[in-house]
Amino acid sequence: LTTMVIHHLNNLPKTCILADLTSIKESPLFEMKKVHAGPVVGLHPMFGPDVTGLIKQTIISCEGRNPEQYQWLIEQFEVWGAKIYPVQAHEHDQAMSMVQVMRHFSTIAYGYHLMSEGADIENLVAMSSPIYRLELIMVGRLFAQDPTLYADIIFANKDNVSMMKRFAYRFLELLEDVSLDDKDAFVAMFNNVSDWFGDYAGDFLEESKSMLLKANELKKD
Amino acid sequence: LTTMVIHHLNNLPKTCILADLTSIKESPLFEMKKVHAGPVVGLHPMFGPDVTGLIKQTIISCEGRNPEQYQWLIEQFEVWGAKIYPVQAHEHDQAMSMVQVMRHFSTIAYGYHLMSEGADIENLVAMSSPIYRLELIMVGRLFAQDPTLYADIIFANKDNVSMMKRFAYRFLELLEDVSLDDKDAFVAMFNNVSDWFGDYAGDFLEESKSMLLKANELKKD
Numbered sequence: 001l002t003t004m005v006i007h008h009l010n011n012l013p014k015t016c017i018l019a020d021l022t023s024i025k026e027s028p029l030f031e032m033k034k035v036h037a038g039p040v041v042g043l044h045p046m047f048g049p050d051v052t053g054l055i056k057q058t059i060i061s062c063e064g065r066n067p068e069q070y071q072w073l074i075e076q077f078e079v080w081g082a083k084i085y086p087v088q089a090h091e092h093d094q095a096m097s098m099v100q101v102m103r104h105f106s107t108i109a110y111g112y113h114l115m116s117e118g119a120d121i122e123n124l125v126a127m128s129s130p131i132y133r134l135e136l137i138m139v140g141r142l143f144a145q146d147p148t149l150y151a152d153i154i155f156a157n158k159d160n161v162s163m164m165k166r167f168a169y170r171f172l173e174l175l176e177d178v179s180l181d182d183k184d185a186f187v188a189m190f191n192n193v194s195d196w197f198g199d200y201a202g203d204f205l206e207e208s209k210s211m212l213l214k215a216n217e218l219k220k221d
Numbered sequence: 222l223t224t225m226v227i228h229h230l231n232n233l234p235k236t237c238i239l240a241d242l243t244s245i246k247e248s249p250l251f252e253m254k255k256v257h258a259g260p261v262v263g264l265h266p267m268f269g270p271d272v273t274g275l276i277k278q279t280i281i282s283c284e285g286r287n288p289e290q291y292q293w294l295i296e297q298f299e300v301w302g303a304k305i306y307p308v309q310a311h312e313h314d315q316a317m318s319m320v321q322v323m324r325h326f327s328t329i330a331y332g333y334h335l336m337s338e339g340a341d342i343e344n345l346v347a348m349s350s351p352i353y354r355l356e357l358i359m360v361g362r363l364f365a366q367d368p369t370l371y372a373d374i375i376f377a378n379k380d381n382v383s384m385m386k387r388f389a390y391r392f393l394e395l396l397e398d399v400s401l402d403d404k405d406a407f408v409a410m411f412n413n414v415s416d417w418f419g420d421y422a423g424d425f426l427e428e429s430k431s432m433l434l435k436a437n438e439l440k441k442d
Contacts, residue, residue: 204361
């Protein structure tokens with residue numbers, strides 16, 4: 001769809017800044033550079049329509065062409081309080097496939113799994129601690145939204161299929177440790193991942209504690 | 222371990238209330254009833270050590286023996302502000318396998334996957350929107366904690382292995398839709414799950430919105 005829209009553009013004045021705001025950056029930038037001879041930039045706002053202002057919000061920017069001509073636009077976003085994070089388009093797409101595609105997809109698969117197992121959602125909610133409630137919320141909120149939005153993000157890049165297959169096989173590989181009762185292998189893997197997270201693990205634990213206290217305050221009794 | 226501890230108990234006075242606080246209920250209740258002739262109850266507090274009081278916190282209770290003799294204890298927890306949720310032990314264990322075991326395990330598998338894919342954690346954090354940051358936090362926080370705690374929960378019940386295998390196969394089944402570019406099948410599945418979530422989907426969306434605003438306020442700039 002993005003490509004189609006881009007190809008409908010023609011005769012843009014040379015001083016016009018052409019920018020897209022989609023979740024993928026590499027191919028739209030490529031297409032935009034084909035239809036327009038002036039400045040081109042890829043922008044990915046890391047926030048949704050509920051946000052009322054740019055303060056503390058992240059916008060990822062990917063250079064397309066003539067950055068000196070769109071620099072004022074970037075600076076204007078910063079004046080409005082946004083944090084601009086410049087990266088290469090392919091680096092952006094790779095990160096998004098891990099964070100966005102992979103997480104959306106496994107969350108959807110988990111919802112499908114809950115339904116298929118015949119779980120009792122009312123029971124699950126009633127029995128949940130703040131942290132499981134938060135996890136259930138993250139799953140349920142997705143299914144209140146537009147499926148085509150998620151389908152578009154997930155189906156956009158077929159490279160993600162093999163990446164996600166690797167996840168499923170790793171999942172089954174770790175499950176093998178459980179079925180063989182090999183706790184040592186499981187703990188060794190866990191410690192490797194902890195080392196990989198480094199300081200972030202501890203930071204995230206601290207941050208999540210304040211989050212969970214907030215979550216509990218927001219909970220209806 | 223729980224069973225071992227229980228079997229060390231002997232000669233408890235008949236009026237003593239025997240209760241466990243572990244994450245599984247069916248087998249500890251069975252063992253407790255063997256070693257003790259008096260009142261027995263299974264309790265599962267749905268909160269961690271960071272919580273400073275019982276107000277608004279959930280405690281699941283599973284009847285063991287002579288509930289009339291431990292009723293005063295349950296009522297005392299309620300006086301302190303806790304919400305008591307009574308269920309059958311096997312119902313509790315089934316719900317926990319979906320909420321706790323399944324979510325812990327797939328979160329751990331996702332951390333292992335991030336590491337194995339050579340993801341750049343600094344980049345991921347910098348590029349994340351509040352919602353992906355929240356998801357990363359939920360993954361990272363786990364790896365700051367004790368692996369044996371998680372291993373004990375996950376390895377406790379071997380029935381969970383087949384349940385989680387079914388998840389992995391469902392994941393691969395949905396991935397097949399993506400590789401075949403079958404958006405219709407994907408959207409149809411999505412809508413079925415939405416219907417299954419019913420009103421919870423919309424409620425969770427609303428609740429998560431206020432959560433995400435809070436999360437953004439807590440974010441260090």
